Amino acid sequence: MAKSSQIQSPIKKFLHDQCSRIPPFQAECMRMVDEYEGVLMSVLESKFNPTSVCTKIKLCSSDEALHWNPEVFDESMLENILPLIRETVQTLHAKATQEMKGEWPIPMPLCWMCKSFVGKFEAAIPKQAIAKGAAALCRALPLKIAGVCQCIMEKYTIIILDTILGKLGPKLVCGLLFMCVSEENCAPEMMPVLEYDTTCDTCQAITAIVKSTSANRTQEDIKVALSKVCTSAKDWKECYEFIQEHEAELTDLLLKPWDHKITCQTLGACPATSKTIHENRACADGPSYWCQSLDNAKECKAIGHCLAHVWH
Known part of the structure; x- marks a missing residue:
């Protein structure tokens, strides 16, 4: 061409x-x-x-x-x-x-x-x-x-x-x-392309999965669930990094009767004034759902994540 x-x-x-x-x-x-x-x-x-x-x-x-x-x-x-x-x-x-x-x-x-x-x-x-x-x-x-x-x-x-x-x-x-x-x-560099911040997405996905799998929701149940949550999607690097940094706070917050939106806002992973992106519960499944198709990625506002980590 x-x-x-x-x-x-x-x-x-x-x-x-x-x-x-x-x-x-x-x-x-x-x-x-x-x-x-x-x-x-x-x-x-x-x-x-x-x-x-x-x-x-x-x-x-x-x-x-x-x-x-x-x-x-x-x-x-x-x-x-x-x-x-x-x-x-x-x-x-x-x-x-x-x-x-x-x-x-x-x-x-x-x-x-x-x-x-x-x-x-x-x-x-x-x-x-x-x-x-x-x-x-x-x-x-x-x-x-x-x-x-x-x-x-x-x-x-x-x-x-x-x-x-x-x-x-x-x-x-x-x-x-x-x-x-x-x-x-080289003259001054061109404007860099900003990377998509998946911290809020990752937090909401993790908390939703843990709350759906931890029936009794005791502190021990939550610790076990947190140790397994990142295996739901291959190479979900953000999940491991998030758990490593916030495991102690998450263990306490997940004991409260809050949904994943409020939990992540309280943790500081999501801005309290912004609209949450996970109106559909399926988005809480993480990259395994986000990157199944372009429609799913648009629905969960995760196109940047899928392009960077799954579709390359």
Whole structure:
């Protein structure tokens, strides 16, 4: 897809236009686009290999994976992507001009320019539109499997894109292009992606499981239940860490006739003023339920956890 002239030409023209918006480095910027365009496209294509992606998530066996059809992505897709890129880069340029007052990063910001372009390009990818487009392709299949194909496309396309873009960050791409070979060559880092805090989720899952399994709810029963609760989901690292840190307080609090919401708010694991996320009791089962499907992850507000620990 990336090597198609229908994709390359508009992207190259767009990047040249953006270079004209930074006069101090216009010549260097345009030289960088011309020199590294082919390498960048090759890197993008290799990372978006559908065969390896579909095989990895066990939707295809290694000998059954379908080859990517570049004809699917025509100018209509570019019409959706490029305006978004243009808008975000213009916003970035406007903020930079206001806040930096003409002072650009020193030394020559090859790393900064590269990461800015790649980061904004990735952020502008319309994941929902791509998911719908992928699902629409299923109409070409026989009716018996078209419905199953649509379900799979709608459910997994966004997950796949998030996973790939998470691995293919601006730092990696620009490092492969030798734009960021050392910390000295890099301007200030781009805004880091904040990790999803699962402390409240973990606490509510643990307390709900313990209360449902400890019939007599004596202190000894609770200690036994706490020692076994983390085995309900494989590699539930947050559970072990939470128990290790809060076992004594939990043992006392779980003796009280409170539900898991109040218990975790009292413990300080959940903010008392925020709405609890576990309106559905099934969410209290922890990652074994959260990560069964995208719908479950959305319902329990655990997409960040599943992407980081289960779906990678």
